[in-house]
Amino acid sequence: MTISEKSNESELYGERFISDAEIVCFPNPSPNRTYEISIELPEFTCQCPFSGYPDFAIIRLLYQPGEKVLELKSMKLYVNSFRNRKISHEEVANKMLDDFVAAANPSWMQLEADFNPRGNVHTVVRVSHGLKNNC
Incomplete structure (x- = not known):
C-alpha cells in the first residue's frame, strides 16, 4: 500500500490509537x-468552544502516587484525544484531573494547563486533588 492510498483510508493508525486511548496505570514500585x-x-x-480556533497549552502534572502510577504512552494518547474537541480551558483542566484521579487514585495531584496567549490573554488553570505530603 502506498502513502497516498493510506491517506485515503477513513482512519489512520495514529487516529485509531488516539480514539481508542485509555489511561493505563501500573503498580507503584515504592x-x-x-x-x-x-x-x-x-x-x-x-479548540475554543466559542470560536472554533485552536488553543495550545503545556499541561503540567505533579502528583504523589498511591498504589498506582500513570503510564506515559497512554497519557500521551489520552491528551491527544482533545485535539479536535471544543472545550474551555477550565473544563480541560478539570476533566483531565478527574480522569487521572479516577485512573490512578493518587494521594495528591495537581494539574496545570498553561495556555498560549491568544488575543493578548494568557490563561493558566490549576486544579488539585487531595492533600500534599512532604517528601
Whole structure:
C-alpha cells in the first residue's frame, strides 16, 4: 500500500490509537515511600468552544502516587484525544484531573494547563486533588 492510498483510508493508525486511548496505570514500585512524579506535556491542543480556533497549552502534572502510577504512552494518547474537541480551558483542566484521579487514585495531584496567549490573554488553570505530603 502506498502513502497516498493510506491517506485515503477513513482512519489512520495514529487516529485509531488516539480514539481508542485509555489511561493505563501500573503498580507503584515504592508504595510505602512518599515521592512526587512530574510530567510535562508541551504539545496539547484543543479548540475554543466559542470560536472554533485552536488553543495550545503545556499541561503540567505533579502528583504523589498511591498504589498506582500513570503510564506515559497512554497519557500521551489520552491528551491527544482533545485535539479536535471544543472545550474551555477550565473544563480541560478539570476533566483531565478527574480522569487521572479516577485512573490512578493518587494521594495528591495537581494539574496545570498553561495556555498560549491568544488575543493578548494568557490563561493558566490549576486544579488539585487531595492533600500534599512532604517528601
